[in-house]
Amino acid sequence: MQNIALIRLQMNHLVTQARQDIHSLSVMNDSSDNSQTLQRLWDTVSTMHFLSEMLANQAMMAGYYFSTVPAPALPAQTGTAAQPVVPPVTPLPNQTLPPPGERTLTLQELETYDGKNGRPAYVAVGGVVYDVTNNRAWAAATHFGLVAGKDYTAEFASCHAGQESILATLPIVGRLAE
Amino acid sequence: MKKVVLPPESLTNEAIAARLTNAADENLKKGLINKRNLVYLELNGCSGNIISLLNGQNPSFEYTLNSLVDLRYSNSLMAAEGERASEKLMAVLDEDFILAVEGAVALKNNGLYNVIGSLDGQPLTGLQAATILGERASHILAVGACATHGGVSAAKPNPSESVSLQQVLLDREMIKLPGCPVNPDWFLGTLAHLLLYGEPETDNLGRPLMFYSTLIHDRCPRRPFFDRGIFAEKLGDKTCLFKLGCRGPVTRTDCPTRQWNGRVNWPIGDDTPCIGCSQFGFPDAMAPFISFDTTRVVKDE
Numbered sequence: 001m002q003n004i005a006l007i008r009l010q011m012n013h014l015v016t017q018a019r020q021d022i023h024s025l026s027v028m029n030d031s032s033d034n035s036q037t038l039q040r041l042w043d044t045v046s047t048m049h050f051l052s053e054m055l056a057n058q059a060m061m062a063g064y065y066f067s068t069v070p071a072p073a074l075p076a077q078t079g080t081a082a083q084p085v086v087p088p089v090t091p092l093p094n095q096t097l098p099p100p101g102e103r104t105l106t107l108q109e110l111e112t113y114d115g116k117n118g119r120p121a122y123v124a125v126g127g128v129v130y131d132v133t134n135n136r137a138w139a140a141a142t143h144f145g146l147v148a149g150k151d152y153t154a155e156f157a158s159c160h161a162g163q164e165s166i167l168a169t170l171p172i173v174g175r176l177a178e
Numbered sequence: 179m180k181k182v183v184l185p186p187e188s189l190t191n192e193a194i195a196a197r198l199t200n201a202a203d204e205n206l207k208k209g210l211i212n213k214r215n216l217v218y219l220e221l222n223g224c225s226g227n228i229i230s231l232l233n234g235q236n237p238s239f240e241y242t243l244n245s246l247v248d249l250r251y252s253n254s255l256m257a258a259e260g261e262r263a264s265e266k267l268m269a270v271l272d273e274d275f276i277l278a279v280e281g282a283v284a285l286k287n288n289g290l291y292n293v294i295g296s297l298d299g300q301p302l303t304g305l306q307a308a309t310i311l312g313e314r315a316s317h318i319l320a321v322g323a324c325a326t327h328g329g330v331s332a333a334k335p336n337p338s339e340s341v342s343l344q345q346v347l348l349d350r351e352m353i354k355l356p357g358c359p360v361n362p363d364w365f366l367g368t369l370a371h372l373l374l375y376g377e378p379e380t381d382n383l384g385r386p387l388m389f390y391s392t393l394i395h396d397r398c399p400r401r402p403f404f405d406r407g408i409f410a411e412k413l414g415d416k417t418c419l420f421k422l423g424c425r426g427p428v429t430r431t432d433c434p435t436r437q438w439n440g441r442v443n444w445p446i447g448d449d450t451p452c453i454g455c456s457q458f459g460f461p462d463a464m465a466p467f468i469s470f471d472t473t474r475v476v477k478d479e
Contacts (some may be wrong), residue, residue, distance in 0.1 A: 042397065050402035051417070116471045134407065136395060139451075140423030141471035145462055 004058065007051050014051075017042045103174030105129050107151065110176065115141025115151035121148035122173055126157045132171040151176060191363060195236030202374065207228040211373060215265065215275035216247040217311060220254060222292040222331045222340050223281030223306035226359040227322040228254050234362030244367055246373060250275065253294060264297040266389035271438055276372065278365070282324035282331035282340035283308050308346050317372055318352035318386075320344065321365055326354040328457045334462055342400070353377065358455035361463035363436060364389045383458065385430070394426035397434040412470070414449045423469045425454030445470045 021041045025034060105122070106111075110129060115121030120133045121141035132138040133146060141148040146155060160166055187193075220228060233241050241248050249256075258266055281304070284292035289305030296302055299474045320343045323329030331340035331440045344352060351371075355364050368386050371378040378386040395401065403409070403418035405449060410417045420427070429452060437444045445452050454464035461467075 039396075043401070046402050048333070049399060050406075056439070079378055118472075134420075136404070136427035137421070139425060139427060140466065140472050141421050142423065142466065144459060146463065 004055065007055055007077040011048060014044050014048050018048075045059050063078070064098045085121075104177050105174055106177040111149045114147060123148055124151040125167060127165055127176050127178075128155075129176055130167065132170065132175050135170065187302055192236060193436060198370075199237055199245070202370070205374075206245060207350045207470040213246070213248055214316075214373060215250045215273055216268055216369075217250055217270055217277050217315070218252040218255075219279045219281075219294070219304075219307055219311065220252070221279060221281030221294065221308060221325070221343075222284040222338060223322065223324040224330070225254055225280070227280040227357075227365070228252070230359035231362050231365055233244060233439065233444075234366050237366055237370070238259040239362070239366075241371070246366075246370060247276070249399065261296060261298075264295045264302055267295075267311075268278065268297070268437045271310070274316050275311075275314075276317045276319070276369070277311050278319040278321050278342050278369075279312075279325045280309060280321040280360075281339075282328050283343060283346045284331070284338040284340050284390060286337070286339040305346065307376055312343070312347040317377065318343070318347070318350055319365070319368060319372075320352050320354045322360045323356055323455060323460050326356040326384075329356075330461055332463060352384060353380060353386060355462075356385065356456045357431070358391075361389075361431075361433075361438065364431075388437075389432055390430045390456070392421060392430060392432060394431060394433055394446075396431050397432070398426055398446060399434065401440050410449075413468070416449065419446060419449075419451040421469075421472045422451050423445060423466060423472075424451035425457060425464050429457045 018041060021037050021044070025037055025041075028034060028037070105124075110122055110124055113120050113122035115133060115138075120131060121138060122129050123132055123146075124130070131145070132141070138148065139141055144159075146152060156167075188210030197474065204209065206213070218228065234242070237246075250270045251263070253263075256263060256266070274462045281292075283289070283305050284303075285305065290301065292304035293301045294304050296306055320326045324331040324340070324345045327341055328336075330337065332342070344350075344354075353368060355368060357364060364386075367389065368378060371386070371388070378388055380386055395404070398404075400416075400418045404420055406418045408421045409421040411421070413422070418424070421454045424446070426446065428458065433444045433452070433456075434446070437447070454460055457464060
């Protein structure tokens, strides 16, 4: 039941945040600040939706537990055992290059990381292998007709010239063998 | 400073639409806005955009025809046919008109893969119509995927050698409204903006910012699932559809908030991934539309 208390706490924080944002929207006239506040409000509501879905799930699972095991139900355990709380994940890419020699992939090895059947999705650009498994522009390990597991140095240069910053956001896996 | 609309003034879609249409009607009566001629050309495509347009609500398509513009030519909707229809098209040339084009321009065999009518006993090709009208129009709207970037008509292997309208009219500036089909609001809203305030602000690809500025991903109600790495494994799952190949993270439209079919629902709201129909390069660049082999682990592969 501790989880439910935590979710409730988080929910209350979000309600406070939302009220604060609505208040600032009602008093501010500057439209440039408004978009930022609206974005935060949107995110807050989305997170509240997520939490309420999670609570509903827990309630349903608890109900199931009680109905199938009527006698000595242990309410203290149902919540924690059934649905562990997933903390908000802030994706921070691991941008430190592994020491030379630690992980080097050949083109053949790279090809196996195509994102299929639960495998990670890797791509190589400029001799560095990047992980794009959970990169938002690589849904289903495909990106504008390109599939993961290949060297895309030329493609990157033709479409994202001068946008090296894109690479800086990707976790590095290792180096591509010469 | 602009007047801010605050509650208790009703903010329902119907109320906002009523305020806008009343304001437009008043201005029409005062002569502050003039009805302009509209030519709606359907070239190499499926006519899906005009069908989508007929689905428009607040304002409706009828309102557009009655109050916004004089529709001088439309392959699908006009009563005249054959040479008479073509004559009506040619009669507009000497007047001021806005040109809306849906469908790509077929280049193969000098345009003969897309004949839209006949003129003086000769076939009138889409290529001819696009060139003649495109040169004279005061404003051009490229409507839908095919007109803006080739779309489905130009998908591999492109047997008709279709290209976007821009590639035929290289020097002309045009407003581009990608989408397969275009949402009725995107077209009617842009048209209304054009009549009331002039050309709307566009991005570097020519898309009006008021409809195409925000990534679907940034307004998606399932975004918290993406941020927490909770992904759907099959159609119908209520979580993030990223692993099934959702193109929301690369597509800029207001689908999550505007929605479709009278603002009832939209693909992700019905548990199916966005296929990126409003992204340049659709459909080839957005394929595959659905992948089940990313999350499913097959033993003894």
